[in-house]
Amino acid sequence: QQKVQQSPESLIVPEGGMASLNCTFSDRNSQYFWWYRQHSGEGPKALMSIFSNGDKKEGRFTAHLNKASLYVSLHIKDSQPSDSALYFCAVSRMGYKLTFGTGTSLLVDP
């Protein structure tokens, strides 16, 4: 059964700083990787996906995937107070539903 672990559990970064979130998974056949963000009082929302090894940049957000190392990360540049939220990594492969990670709570300190 797929195991998805995230670190750190919580993170505080200054406004304008870089936030780095890590995620490891156990199934070597995993194909699809997502980052979701959940603000307080809301449901999670998909932030970005990455399906190929390497980096994928969308605005201030960069996802990095290394399937051989069973590792995916999310980096947030120029962090804003509005980025304060719970971030989930989610992993799946064809025919299998998404497995969500344990979450990282990010606080951007203004």
Added chain:
Amino acid sequence: DAGVTQTPRHEVAEKGQTIILKCEPVSGHNDLFWYRQTKIQGLELLSYFRSKSLMEDGGAFKDRFKAEMLNSSFSTLKIQPTEPKDSAVYLCASSLWDQDTQYFGPGTRLLVL
């Protein structure tokens, strides 16, 4: 576009009561998921439907939790009887297909006394 809607947003129940949570998925989506979210356990899958057919009915939750899709645009989650340990946020999500983005509703916050 209407997103996933969930009602009620908050529910308070006495131990032993039956409660029914409701979900309307995004129009046209084929897959529907019910999750439970707590600080300790994170997101736990309760049920998964594909085109109204129950694909997964999560293990430990089977005895008191029952999800149904009455039609392609409406689903319910019944908890019977409720216990204090059921206090959590219950989230409904839908997607076009199993590898597509899941769209979540705002959740129902349940408190069982």
